[in-house]
Amino acid sequence: MMMPANYSVIAENEMTYVNGGALIDCFAPIMNEGNWKTFNTNLIKIVGNYSMTKFLSSTVGVLFGGNFSFSNWGDTLEGNYYVKDNAFDTVANVLGGLAAIYTLGTGDAKTLHTDKVLGVKGAL
Template sequence: MMMPANYSVIAENEMTYVNGGASFIDAIGAVTAPIWTLDNVKTFNTNIVTLVGNTFLQSTINRTIGVLFSGNTTWKEVGNIGKNLFGTNVKGDPIEKNNFGDYAMNALGIAAAVYNLGVAPTKNTVKETEVKFTV
């Protein structure tokens, strides 16, 4: 039996390989689909946001509430809160002007810190320790 030159007989499951194969995401999905449920994905994403938020939490508090309650607050410092919050990274180093990626990641980190403050109760020192009064 003669076949045309552009015709080949291959199994259907090999067609994706002929067409370029599966992408990396498809391969990961095929491996993790039986293991990960929607709840697992939600938990993973929440944990990532929590980890990022925890990293940015102290610096965000220091550059906002810390400025207001430092005891040395001036109107100039209050006016610079936004510049200091969004213009410096989590280590306190200035972000380069043309580095959009660092600005975006810094803003996402600050948003994650604010998210953490909104969804989880903070530690209450008075509730967890005995407060003694001296006379």
């Protein structure tokens, strides 16, 4: 019996091993590699935007807030990032902080002097 070069005869009980991943193939025409990259980047930026206020207030806000001390900083980090007896929240908060860092690193921040008109005394 003659078969095409790219054809192989496989027993029915072996089809389980070669038919895996068929569900992933359903999305192939809809989402290509570029779409998945955009989806992942946008998801990280959404999480980063959500965590941005907490991240900035816990780091830059404490450092430049005028009353910096290591105990003050530790208390702020413990309240915002480290959650006692809840490892999942702690990990989620740290991942949110990392997403905020990624978001800050991939886009331009709006600045007051270029986005608003300031008066001589610095008031809007």
